Amino acid sequence: MAKIKINKDKCKGCYLCIVNCPNGLIKVSGELNIRGVKPAVFSGGKCTGCGMCALVCPDCGIVIYK
Numbered sequence: 001m002a003k004i005k006i007n008k009d010k011c012k013g014c015y016l017c018i019v020n021c022p023n024g025l026i027k028v029s030g031e032l033n034i035r036g037v038k039p040a041v042f043s044g045g046k047c048t049g050c051g052m053c054a055l056v057c058p059d060c061g062i063v064i065y066k
């Protein structure tokens with residue numbers, strides 16, 4: 001199973017990754033990052049490593065591990 005790592009302090013809170021994950025594996029954090037927004041966080045689960053989240057992130061803040 002694949003997993004992703006989101007650089008929380010790069011995240012600007014656009015949530016494109018959340019909308020585009022076909023498996024609904026990314027959610028909004030309850031805490032603010034250094035940019036003052038609630039970053040996206042990987043919630044775990046059955047990540048296929050499809051790469052959609054990393055592809056749509058405008059700040060290149062997501063890395064996929066297969």
Ligand code: SF4
Pocket residue numbers: 006010011012013014015016017018039040056057058059060061062
């Ligand atoms: S797409 Fe990138 S910048 Fe937008 S919420 Fe997801 S991790 Fe943050």
Ligand code: SF4
Pocket residue numbers: 002004020021022023024025026046047048049050051052053054064
């Ligand atoms: S790689 Fe695909 S399945 Fe895994 S979190 Fe990103 S969009 Fe979702």
